[in-house]
Structures are given as C-alpha cells and as structure tokens.
Amino acid sequence: xVVETQIKRFDSIELESGVVIHSVDxxxxxxxxxxxxxxNAILVVHAFSGDAHAxxxxxxxxxxxxxxxxxxxxxxxxxxxxxxxxxxxGGCKGTTGPISINPATGQRYGMSFPVVTIGDMVRAQKMLVxxxxxxxxxxxxxxSMGGMQVLEWAVSHPESVxxxxxxxxTARHSAQQIAFNEVGRQAIMADPDWNGGEYYDSKPPxxxxxxxxMVGHITYMSDASMRxxxxxxxxxxxxIFEVESYLRxxxxxxxxxxxxxxxxxxxxAMDLFDLANGAQSLVPVxxxxxxxxxxISFTSDWLYxxxxxxxxxxxxxxxxxxxxxxxxxxxxxxxxxxxxxxxxAELITGFLARTMKENSRA
Amino acid sequence: xxxxxxxLVHELFGRGDYGLISEIVEPGSCVLDLGCGEGELLAWLAxxxxxxxxxxxxxxxxxxxxxxxxxxxxxxxxxxxxxxxxDKAFDYVLLSQTLQEVRYPKQVMQxxxxxxxxxxxxxxxxxxxxxxxxxxxxxxxxxTKLFPYDWYDSPNIHFLTVDDFEILAxxxxxxxxxxxxxxGTKEIKAMPNLLAEVAVFVVSHA
Numbered sequence: 174x175v176v177e178t179q180i181k182r183f184d185s186i187e188l189e190s191g192v193v194i195h196s197v198d199x200x201x202x203x204x205x206x207x208x209x210x211x212x213n214a215i216l217v218v219h220a221f222s223g224d225a226h227a228x229x230x231x232x233x234x235x236x237x238x239x240x241x242x243x244x245x246x247x248x249x250x251x252x253x254x255x256x257x258x259x260x261x262x263g264g265c266k267g268t269t270g271p272i273s274i275n276p277a278t279g280q281r282y283g284m285s286f287p288v289v290t291i292g293d294m295v296r297a298q299k300m301l302v303x304x305x306x307x308x309x310x311x312x313x314x315x316x317s318m319g320g321m322q323v324l325e326w327a328v329s330h331p332e333s334v335x336x337x338x339x340x341x342x343t344a345r346h347s348a349q350q351i352a353f354n355e356v357g358r359q360a361i362m363a364d365p366d367w368n369g370g371e372y373y374d375s376k377p378p379x380x381x382x383x384x385x386x387m388v389g390h391i392t393y394m395s396d397a398s399m400r401x402x403x404x405x406x407x408x409x410x411x412x413i414f415e416v417e418s419y420l421r422x423x424x425x426x427x428x429x430x431x432x433x434x435x436x437x438x439x440x441x442a443m444d445l446f447d448l449a450n451g452a453q454s455l456v457p458v459x460x461x462x463x464x465x466x467x468x469i470s471f472t473s474d475w476l477y478x479x480x481x482x483x484x485x486x487x488x489x490x491x492x493x494x495x496x497x498x499x500x501x502x503x504x505x506x507x508x509x510x511x512x513x514x515x516x517x518a519e520l521i522t523g524f525l526a527r528t529m530k531e532n533s534r535a
Numbered sequence: 536x537x538x539x540x541x542x543l544v545h546e547l548f549g550r551g552d553y554g555l556i557s558e559i560v561e562p563g564s565c566v567l568d569l570g571c572g573e574g575e576l577l578a579w580l581a582x583x584x585x586x587x588x589x590x591x592x593x594x595x596x597x598x599x600x601x602x603x604x605x606x607x608x609x610x611x612x613x614x615x616x617x618x619x620x621x622d623k624a625f626d627y628v629l630l631s632q633t634l635q636e637v638r639y640p641k642q643v644m645q646x647x648x649x650x651x652x653x654x655x656x657x658x659x660x661x662x663x664x665x666x667x668x669x670x671x672x673x674x675x676x677x678x679t680k681l682f683p684y685d686w687y688d689s690p691n692i693h694f695l696t697v698d699d700f701e702i703l704a705x706x707x708x709x710x711x712x713x714x715x716x717x718x719g720t721k722e723i724k725a726m727p728n729l730l731a732e733v734a735v736f737v738v739s740h741a
Contacts, residue, residue, distance in 0.1 A: 486609065490609065490616075490619045493620060497608055497609065499599060499610050500595070500610055516599060519599065527581070527605025530605075
C-alpha cells in the first residue's frame with residue numbers, strides 16, 4: 174500500500190513547562206479503517222529517530238519503520254484495526270521542531286525552541302487522536318523511546334487507553350543511557366558547523382551528527398550481533414574494518430535525514446523522562462491506570478536491559494494490575510524490537526484480540 | 536483440550552465439559568494460575584466464565600503461547616513471584632501438580648493463601664497403592680504412571696500423600712472447603728489416600 178504522510182495544523186500547544194508553541198504541525202499517517210464505534214484505533218509511537226511513516230511504502234519507495242509489524246494479517250492487523258502513527262513534537266519529519274519556522278520571528282527556531290518532554294510529545298499525540306474523533310485508544314504501542322510515550326499515555330490519560338505495549342523500554346533512563354546520549358550531544362556541539370544551532374542557512378554539523386549516530390548504532394547492537402555481522406573482516410577496497418565501514422555509512426546516511434538540533438532536543442527529552450517523577454517507586458504513579466499491559470524485553474538488549482522492563486512489570490503486579498511480560502531471546506541487542514517480528518506479532522495479535530473482546534464487553 | 540498444562544487440566548477437564556473447574560470457579564472472578572503453561576485453562580476461563588485471568592510461567596516457549604492466547608502471563612518463578620502481589624489480590628490461586636516440586640511447599644502455600652482468597656491445589660498422591668507397591672516390591676524409588684521419572688532426573692523433591700496434606704492443613708489452620716480425589720477421570724469417594732492418583736483441595740484461611 175502506498176501511503177503519504179499527512180500534516181495537521183493546530184493553533185497552539187501548551188507544554189508541561191507552561192510555554193505555548195503557536196501554530197503547531199503534527200505529521201501523521203493512518204492505516205486500516207476506523208470502525209463506526211471508533212473502538213479499534215491503535216496509536217503506534219516511534220523510537221528516537223523514527224517518524225510518522227510506520228507502515229506501507231511511501232511514494233518515493235521508502236518502507237515504513239515497522240512495516241513488518243503493521244499491515245493486513247500482521248501483528249497490528251490493519252484488516253481489524255485502525256493504526257495511527259505521528260512524528261514526535263521536537264522532531265524533524267513534519268511535526269514542529271527546532272527546524273520549523275517560528276511564526277513570531279519568521280526565522281527557524283534552532284536553539285530557541287522550547288525544551289520538550291516525553292509528556293509534551295504525548296500531549297501532541299492526544300490532540301491529533303482527538304481531532305480524529307477518537308476518545309479511547311484500543312492500544313498504544315512502541316519500542317525504546319516509543320515505550321516511554323506508551324507509559325506516559327497510560328499514566329496521564331488512563332481513561333483514554335485500553336491497553337499499552339511498551340517494548341524494550343524503561344520508566345526512566347539510567348546513568349549509562351544518559352551518558353551515551355550525552356556523548357552524542359557533545360559530538361554535535363563540538364562540530365564547529367553546529368554554530369550554536371544556527372546552521373540552517375549554511376552547512377549542517379555533519380561530522381558531529383554522524384559521530385553521534387555511530388555511537389548510537391553501537392548501543393543498538395550487541396557483542397554477538399556485531400561479531401556475527403562483521404567479525405574482524407576488512408574491506409578489500411580501502412582496508413578498513415567492516416564494522417568501521419558500516420558505522421561510517423550509517424552515520425553519513427543519518428545526516429541526510431535528521432536534524433542535529435532535533436537530536437539534542439529529543440535525546441534530552443528521553444533523559445529527562447521519569448515516570449515516577451523523582452520518586453523511588455513506580456507503584457504510586459501506576460496507581461491511576463486501569464490499562465492492560467504487555468511488556469516485552471530482549472535478552473541481549475544492554476541499552477534497555479530487561480531489569481528496566483521488570484521494574485515496570487513488578488510495580489504493576491504490586492498494584493495487582495493486568496500485565497503480561499516476556500523476555501524474548503534474541504542476539505540482536507536493542508535493535509531486536511525492530512527485527513524479531515514473528516514472536517512479537519504472535520504476542521501482540523493475541524493481546525490485542527483479548528483487549529478488543531474485553532473492551533466490547535465492558 | 537490439548538497441550539502440556541498438566542494433569543489438573545486433563546483430570547478436571549477430562550469430563551469433556553470443564554465440569555469440575557467450572558463448578559469451583561465463580562464467573563467474573565480473578566484467577567492466578569501458577570505454572571499456567573500455554574494458558575489453555577486461563578483462556579478457557581476468560582472466554583467462558585468471564586474470568587480476569589493471570590498466569591505465571593517459567594518456560595519462555597510456553598509463556599509465548601500463553602500470551603498469544605491473550606492470557607496475562609508473567610515470566611517468573613512460583614516461589615519468588617508471590618511476594619509482589621498485594622494481599623487477597625485474587626479470588627482463586629491455582630497450583631497444579633507443582634507443590635511437590637517447590638523447595639519450600641509450606642511457605643508457598645502460605646504465600647498463596649495470602650494473595651488469594653482461595654487456593655485450588657492439585658498434586659499427585661504418593662500414597663497411591665501402586666506407588667506403595669512399586670516401592671515395596673522393587674525396593675527402589677517408585678516409578679509409576681503417576682511418578683514416571685528416575686530418581687536422578689525427577690522434578691519431584693517432596694513426596695506427599697493425601698493424609699500428609701490434610702495433617703499440615705489442620706496444623707496450619709487452613710480450611711479445606713472441598714476435596715476431590717481422582718483416579719484417571721473417575722472420582723474416588725472412599726480411601727483416597729490409597730486410591731486417589733490426584734488430589735484436588737480447595738483451601739482458604741480459617
């Protein structure tokens with residue numbers, strides 16, 4: 174199916190900080206058909222560098238980032254469900270972010286863009302979902318930073334979410350996760366082309382952004398998957414290691430599709446996210462939700478290790494809330510949530526079918 | 536009803552109509568199945584008795600199937616998972632054919648009776664006459680249909696009988712609300728300690 178990203182403009186959005194952004198664009202795509210009762214809508218939320226193009230193929234031939242999971246007969250079966258995906262606030266793929274024009278100045282925001290949070294991303298998604306006439310989502314699902322938004326949905330809009338699927342995610346970043354993000358940010362800011370975020374009229378900080386992405390890709394893989402994919406093999410043409418070549422390629426490719434300032438803002442939003450708002454225990458904040466949960470983690474994911482998923486699961490169990498949890502075996506590291514399709518599709522299919530059934534009964 | 540849920544499902548469901556379990560579990564209740572396997576029982580209870588079905592399973596392969604059935608199952612170990620649940624979280628806690636496998640059965644029973652209003656406990660009866668005969672005649676660790684393992688690879692680490700359970704229940708002041716004794720799919724009415732292959736107790740706090 175050929176899909177096209179839509180843009181919807183809203184007058185304004187008030188952020189958690191109280192700051193108001195005027196004239197906000199939200200980029201989104203939808204797949205499948207909303208039923209008459211508007212009870213089959215699922216919001217899929219993307220990870221750090223994702224966008225609204227989650228499924229299908231765009232006019233220029235790009236496959237959606239979760240194309241293997243969303244579509245007819247797939248895990249998120251578009252024959253049954255109406256699936257929505259939006260680009261996050263602060264992003265650079267159609268939704269308002271640092272690269273957008275500030276209507277007050279006529280200039281791009283750059284570093285004058287206000288600090289946004291995971292909660293703000295969810296506020297923007299809520300606006301879009303409501304504008305489609307949907308009061309209650311059957312599910313919100315996503316991996317990594319997407320999982321953080323899923324958790325935020327469940328606690329800030331418990332009445333609007335029947336079920337939640339956070340995958341390879343966490344209720345708050347650990348020091349290690351913040352550390353990797355900080356290396357990425359420093360790589361960008363150390364590039365003279367970054368120029369305090371004022372580069373839109375000259376050349377972007379390609380070197381810095383590329384190095385930041387290289388660090389990211391290391392954390393998304395595992396020792397085993399790197400050994401298997403590259404080993405110590407060297408390229409014949411230039412003699413560099415395959416793994417070096419791969420990271421350089423991924424880094425340079427990223428520069429063409431991502432805005433360095435968005436990198437700074439979005440990684441900061443991830444680091445600032447704390448579902449427990451600074452409290453030690455997640456139990457009180459999860460008190461509010463009656464949402465069903467399916468939590469998934471992966472054995473080789475050392476960036477978002479299973480103990481972080483278990484913290485969420487155990488807090489839900491302490492509240493006696495409805496939660497399914499599985500740690501899937503995979504050697505793909507954090508990337509597993511995009512790669513291990515069959516197991517996830519089977520789990521999600523059953524989970525959604527049961528949720529749909531219980532919802533129609535309620 | 537196929538799969539590897541174990542004898543509780545097979546014995547209780549052996550009547551072909553889920554008769555016994557259907558009789559015990561009230562509609563709309565919240566049920567925790569410890570060692571839920573592939574979740575057949577819980578899925579059936581959810582579909583037919585509108586039960587809020589929760590499970591615990593240690594095997595990832597079985598857990599995968601249970602969740603795929605829409606059962607809210609959690610990957611965990613029976614002996615350590617119960618501590619997290621609040622008091623009286625469940626109307627029923629099911630423990631099928633596992634009491635003889637846990638390291639501290641009394642502690643597990645106490646935990647179950649803390650988190651559940653009622654426990655439904657099924658276990659193989661080591662007092663069954665065939666087990667007694669196998670031991671008496673062969674002079675070796677009994678190996679029967681009920682206890683099919685060699686001593687060195689058996690998951691069973693405690694060998695309890697119907698009477699053993701009754702005595703512990705009396706000592707701990709657990710109230711046995713109902714008892715069912717089964718041999719194959721047949722219900723045993725007399726001399727259960729000798730004739731029952733499987734005992735099923737519905738237990739609550741006194």
